[in-house]
Amino acid sequence: MQSNLSLEGGLSPLDLIIMVGVLLAVTWLGHSRAGKQRGLSDFFLGGRRLPWWAVSASIVATEISAVTFVSLPSVVARDGGNLTYLQIGLFGSLVARAIVGFVLLPAYYEQQIYSPYDYVARKLGPSSRRVTTALFSLGGILGQSARVYLTAVVVEVVLHAELAQVQAVTGIAPFPFAVGSICAVSIIWTQMGGIATVVWTDAVLFGLFLLGIGATLWFIGVELSAGWSSALQEAREAGKLQLIDTSWDPAKAYTLPVAFLVASWGQVGPYGTDQMMVQRLLCCPDVRAARKAILWSIVAMGVTLLVSMVGVGLWAYGREHGFSLAGQAMIAEKPDRIFPVFIAEVLPNGIKGLVLAGAFAAAVSSLDSILAALSQTTLVAWGRDQVAPARALSLSRRLVLLYGVLLGLTAIGIQFVEPYYASLLDLALAMAGYTGGALLAAFILAFAPLRVDGSGLAWSAPLSLLAVFAMVWHDPWAQGVVLVCAVLLALVWAFCAKGRGQGSALVFILGLLGCLLLTCFGQLPQGGSLPWPWYTPVGTVVALVFGWALDRQRVAASAT
Template sequence: MSLIDWAIVSFYGIIVITIGFLASQKPSNTNEYFRGGRQLPWWAIGFSIIATSFSAASLLGGPGQGYGHGFLYLQLQLGDLIGYGLVIALFLPFFVNLNLTTAYEYLEKRFDGKTRSLGSLCFLLFVIARLGALLYGASLVVSTVTGMPLYLTIVLVGLFSILYTVTGGITAVVWTDVLQFGMIFVGLGAGIWTAVSQVDGGFGQLWATAGEAGKLTVFNLSWQPDSIYSLPTALFAYGVLSFAVAGTNQQSVQRYVSCSDVPSARKAIFVGWFMGFVGVAATLFLGVILFAFYRLNSGLPDDVMGDQILPFFILNQVPPVASGFLVAAIFAAAMSSIDSALHSLATCMTVDFYDRYFLREEAEGKSLKMAKLLIVVWGILGILSAFYVASTGEDLLPFLVTYTTVFLGPLLGIFLMGVLFPRVNANGAFYGTVITVMLMIVASEAGWVSFPGIWRSAITAPIGVIIGYLISLFGEIPGARSIQGLTLWTQIGQGNRLLDRPGLEEEEDSAE
């Protein structure tokens, strides 16, 4: 890292902090802090939707995938399109028109408080386990390419993310996500330019070399259930997984409910998918170019592979200025995931638990202070978690994959029960989900199931729905309050005006 590289990274950091400071002038209540007053432009929210899931691991993993498998990974974006399409068709009108702050408030309106708490808890477990791994992975890369000590990098990335997230709320998160996603493309462009400029014959030679090695193939039509590089698996298995993430994950839902109306949210989702398609294609393109670059130029050690290829390229081939933009891009990818995790974590804990169970009366000031406190607390815990991973070498991701993702399919099942099956009651939804999760954990530990992990959501979601429905048949039929305006069928019958029916809120209040 030269002086000018550090200047580029520092200038980028100053811009991010400035955005956080400007955004902090506005949030005076929880509606502003959690949803931006529903006044954020849909195109900015669209960028934020994809930036949230585009972590440092994505920026490094994409070139690694391109290097090893060409453009085959791009098939998963078709699965994403299916997932987002299902969210728009089934869930989006409820999230936006019900004026929700968290996705799990719908579960209380449709079922009861315990089902809402279960859904929110599933999400919290996922994010808490993921936070330390996100921070550690990002800091490790930044430490490698800058030469800074790992622990210092963890502290800097963590504190930096906490600072602008806690000051500006969702407004700061969304606008910094827009900046960060733009910076990612600048960094990718710098890497591609470096590779092209250092090869005789330029881009044409690199592209021809990649084509000769079969790296330009996009579709694999063969049926390979255990391979993400198979189109059927990408469409069906990953499509349902994407549906579960985009439809039940508060990090995504918080963007939808920050839109002013359903059409704006729909446009934001399509922008998010399209920019995600472009972003993944760009990272794969860089990986394909790097494959051709090292095929024409020796110098890549045999033990450098996958996620290590881009850092190695930055350290050994990228000149000053370009390396500064690439490092800033890695910072950007890291923080766009960490800030979203912190903010959604604080939102769920405040709205679904603190306000729901502990706040005796409506007090905007107390809720806002609690949300900011939770961002700081969980940011610090995330730093400590990353320290633990760095000191022991015991990655948290195996725990995440083995246990917390087992909730994802059943969590999708709860929402499907609520939206599609008016006969399902609160006990059916709650106990059906709990039983499904327990069955999956026991079956996985005992080795009773051997289906590939990517199919887990596609298999467990319908199992949860079936069990929940059967349990409901032995219980009471849900009352009108539990289904009017809260299922796909009653929503259609009411012309998509979920909360405009007079007396709904008063009916809910009297029932409570």
């Protein structure tokens, strides 16, 4: 049966009141709990006095993000969709959290550092801190801009009427205006009180997120004629409830072998080397509290399961009721729009505003996190020692503004990359994978007893990024990009790596040739490329091997 609703309605006054009220309430709460910022320790670490449960809730809120909230239901609801994505979190992230809690966190707290890149600097030298900071910054901007993009898609669909009025008055198109609004709120929240405001607002937004998901699940059950029991039975028969996939097909992203062998490796980076997550953990009073925060954050998988069930519900609702012609057209153009269309067409007034506030909250909780982290790492890597403490706090706030604008511009550019990925979920997870491997390799070099000084990282990091790009893209334009980058890197080596010897030069040239071969002949036998869970492991191996092989201290020791 075709729904009589359309996308022309927009939000009711009640929905707008709920959204604005929620944002104002969260702003007030975050500001009141943050307290006065007396210096960088308060702004960046919350004075190391935040309770573990608030930190854990903040981690979950950041981890879930708008991508999970909006794109995961579409992955489940579309043809051939199921619950196999949960394997990555159930098995891969559990192992990764344990490694972070029992291996990395004790080392971080022993050093009393501001960020994990301080640890790398103390082990491998200050140049390594700049390399890791640059890798984190690039990966953070790419990954979080995809999340901002997706939330803007939701806002654009649900607030289409209101944004059309804004465009008529200001001349600003709906999508850029939606992106700007999300970034503006995130900048304000981060500016108010640093990481303490971020953690407390994230904890509240986590509750709002759960409330929105719960309301959606309840309303879907009400709308289905036979309720959830019949819908789950039909979903099981259709294969929608499949959780485990034991396939060894390398082209599949969501399989049990990938979860255990690849994702557990790759997810150590996001939890243990990514400043956005580690900054929260360092806000705890001691390592024991920080360990509790990271281990208890596994409850994120329960939330992810609930979001997946929204996808099952959307599939069942679509089979029974369908959407309007306008809604069907929007979903056909971009399958990730199914949840936003459902919000706009089906949810009643009040619940619609609550769920939209949840989606907005999911985006902001991730964006304010990355802004705080980018500001801190940039200041520490390039300016803290040269800036007076009284001026450092002001400079950090300016960096928040700068990165907020940069993230917004990148989010607008993401629309040109989106068509190359099966879903926005894959897109967002893939973006950070380009730099994640090189970043993780730096920490392995810092922790392992390899007697290196980190000088090889400056060369192995760009080589790692180029190798991952070459592994993923094989079109003629991509081969041209790899060729140009390889030539440029070779020229940089020729001018900047004098005195390293012919052996090191040969190793570097072989690495560049390997990237060219990878983009030309690196496709899978059935066509296509390795999926996103492989990005970080492949990048790690390349950065680790060449970081060790090109290390000055190692080369000098082997020559004597």
